[in-house]
Amino acid sequence: MYIIEVENLVRKYGDLTAVDNISFSVEEGEIFGFLGPNGAGKTTTISVLCTLLRPTSGRAWVNGHDVVREQAAVRRSIGLVFQDPSLDDRLTAQENLEFHAVLYDIPADVRAKRTEEVLRMVELYDRRNNLVRTFSGGMKRRLEIARGLMHYPKVLFLDEPTLGLDPQTRSHIWEYILELREREGITIFLTTHYMEEAEHADRIAIIDYGRIVALDTPENLKSMVGGDIITVKTRDDEAAARQIAARYGVKVRRTADGLSFKVAKGEEFIPKLVVESETEILSVGLRRPTLDDVFLKLTGREIREEEAGPLDRMRERMRRRARRH
Amino acid sequence: MHTLRAIYIIGYREILRYWRDKPRIISSFARPLLFLFVFGSGLSPAMGGLARGLGSEGLEAALGEAIDYTKFIFPGVIGMNMLIASLMSGISIVWDREFGFLKEVLVAPISRAAVALGKTLGGSTIGVIQGLLILALAPSVGVSVTPMMVIQLIPLMLLASFATTSLGVLIAARMRTVESFGMIMNLLTMPMIFISGAMFPLRDLPSWMDFLVKINPVTYAIDPLRQVIFRAQGLPEAALEKLPQMGLGVIVFGHTMTIADDIIVIVAFGVTMIALAMWMFSIQD
Numbered sequence: 001m002y003i004i005e006v007e008n009l010v011r012k013y014g015d016l017t018a019v020d021n022i023s024f025s026v027e028e029g030e031i032f033g034f035l036g037p038n039g040a041g042k043t044t045t046i047s048v049l050c051t052l053l054r055p056t057s058g059r060a061w062v063n064g065h066d067v068v069r070e071q072a073a074v075r076r077s078i079g080l081v082f083q084d085p086s087l088d089d090r091l092t093a094q095e096n097l098e099f100h101a102v103l104y105d106i107p108a109d110v111r112a113k114r115t116e117e118v119l120r121m122v123e124l125y126d127r128r129n130n131l132v133r134t135f136s137g138g139m140k141r142r143l144e145i146a147r148g149l150m151h152y153p154k155v156l157f158l159d160e161p162t163l164g165l166d167p168q169t170r171s172h173i174w175e176y177i178l179e180l181r182e183r184e185g186i187t188i189f190l191t192t193h194y195m196e197e198a199e200h201a202d203r204i205a206i207i208d209y210g211r212i213v214a215l216d217t218p219e220n221l222k223s224m225v226g227g228d229i230i231t232v233k234t235r236d237d238e239a240a241a242r243q244i245a246a247r248y249g250v251k252v253r254r255t256a257d258g259l260s261f262k263v264a265k266g267e268e269f270i271p272k273l274v275v276e277s278e279t280e281i282l283s284v285g286l287r288r289p290t291l292d293d294v295f296l297k298l299t300g301r302e303i304r305e306e307e308a309g310p311l312d313r314m315r316e317r318m319r320r321r322a323r324r325h
Numbered sequence: 326m327h328t329l330r331a332i333y334i335i336g337y338r339e340i341l342r343y344w345r346d347k348p349r350i351i352s353s354f355a356r357p358l359l360f361l362f363v364f365g366s367g368l369s370p371a372m373g374g375l376a377r378g379l380g381s382e383g384l385e386a387a388l389g390e391a392i393d394y395t396k397f398i399f400p401g402v403i404g405m406n407m408l409i410a411s412l413m414s415g416i417s418i419v420w421d422r423e424f425g426f427l428k429e430v431l432v433a434p435i436s437r438a439a440v441a442l443g444k445t446l447g448g449s450t451i452g453v454i455q456g457l458l459i460l461a462l463a464p465s466v467g468v469s470v471t472p473m474m475v476i477q478l479i480p481l482m483l484l485a486s487f488a489t490t491s492l493g494v495l496i497a498a499r500m501r502t503v504e505s506f507g508m509i510m511n512l513l514t515m516p517m518i519f520i521s522g523a524m525f526p527l528r529d530l531p532s533w534m535d536f537l538v539k540i541n542p543v544t545y546a547i548d549p550l551r552q553v554i555f556r557a558q559g560l561p562e563a564a565l566e567k568l569p570q571m572g573l574g575v576i577v578f579g580h581t582m583t584i585a586d587d588i589i590v591i592v593a594f595g596v597t598m599i600a601l602a603m604w605m606f607s608i609q610d
Binding site for chain 2: 099
């Protein structure tokens with residue numbers, strides 16, 4: 001049985017179609033990723049799966065329960081870590097978790113033990129009586145993950161889990177997540193616009209303008225690109241481009257850094273290129289394809305890979321608010 | 326059982342957050358103090374003739390002395406503080422929505438109606454606390470406080486607070502930003518207080534104002550408080566009977582509203598509001 005099933009899901013906000021007829025399934029125990037630029041429909045899809053939004057049309061099931069007709073059952077099976085922090089700043093870490101425990105009907109005798117367990121897991125036990133207002137961004141995110149796990153959900157939804165966090169915190173959080181999957185067999189549904197983050201997934205759906213443009217393992221997706229990426233800088237880029245295209249039958253792109261094209265087995269190709277080139281080669285670079293290259297190949301655009309700063313996040317929030325009207 | 330516990334914890338969170346915000350509690354005293362001591366002292370001399378033409382000269386004198394303006398608006402100021410606190414509960418909902426916490430509550434396996442109820446109960450309790458804080462000022466305005474009076478006041482305050490909080494929750498149910506809510510608050514709060522018989526006696530009013538007073542739910546929330554407080558001031562029975570005619574009571578279609586009558590109106594209003602609030606909250610996007 002698939003732990004998540006989505007069938008022809010459509011979600012519109014007035015005239016804007018945020019999710020445009022997508023279908024996919026997620027296996028239990030998988031790490032499944034939604035990769036796409038901001039505004040592609042990732043958060044909207046997660047919101048529908050978490051019963052926060054109703055589909056305009058189409059159906060979805062989580063843990064065998066219909067997200068429209070069996071909402072309480074779906075909610076009991078899922079944990080959710082939102083893109084925007086959703087903790088209460090004026091309560092302590094412990095109080096936030098206790099609040100959650102009561103809402104999810106965790107029995108009183110188990111509550112204290114479970115709270116301690118998850119706090120220790122994310123290494124926040126010593127800070128349990130501090131107001132969340134005093135926590136850093138990374139600590140808040142860890143607390144939210146702890147909270148999302150308290151009721152032993154079958155699926156943990158992570159909406160841009162490491163957005164705005166520094167690399168060290170990011171890798172720590174992924175350590176917990178992977179350990180989690182090992183220990184508790186939980187399924188992880190992840191949305192992100194960071195390529196490196198998507199690499200953690202077993203399978204990725206690339207989403208753009210509300211549609212799934214590809215769905216496969218990261219490896220398979222990358223091999224779609226058709227080889228390694230070579231970048232060269234020469235004395236005469238224009239001439240070199242023509243020669244390379246003619247001699248090796250590849251499509252050459254001009255970029256700000258020089259020329260770029262794809263070949264199979266890049267390491268073996270480079271010596272040949274250097275020897276056979278008629279123009280003087282100044283530098284050569286070799287890169288394995290990344291998911292950004294996959295996206296580029298599929299859509300002709302790049303996923304905007306910059307760190308989303310606070311301004312971006314506020315803009316995102318405004319955009320989302322505008323959509324809801 | 327689970328639902329009851331959930332309602333409780335949602336209400337409890339409201340009270341916890343309120344109590345931890347000491348600056349807000351302190352600043353909530355500013356307006357009541359202004360009304361009681363500045364307004365009250367300033368207007369008292371002008372209000373001397375409240376009891377004019379209602380009985381013997383001796384009675385008039387006794388009444389005029391017993392109830393100066395400051396004492397007159399004391400129940401109204403309690404009501405004002407409660408009303409403002411209750412409507413502010415609505416703000417907490419909009420705040421939670423705007424800053425994300427509401428999602429945590431909405432994605433939990435409890436009904437949205439339960440969320441509305443929890444917020445209302447928490448807000449009502451806060452309203453009562455705010456009312457009691459003003460009651461503590463009674464000695465400084467010459468209003469005597471008896472234990473019996475307090476015991477009678479608390480359930481009446483709870484009822485009134487419940488009605489106004491559910492109004493606040495209803496307004497907040499579909500509101501997106503704190504600014505919009507703030508605007509509505511400003512439009513509603515002061516008019517509702519001023520046109521409730523709390524600020525001036527309901528005697529010889531122009532008919533349009535008289536009408537507004539009679540349809541204003543706050544009028545029926547404050548009237549019981551006033552009756553309980555004045556009854557405990559040691560006035561002779563004959564004088565107490567004159568109070569409604571002085572404008573210190575509510576007369577609807579010739580019938581003087583008793584505390585029981587007021588309660589019926591408030592309960593009806595409150596139940597309607599909370600039912601609507603629970604329904605509005607349940608509507609899903």
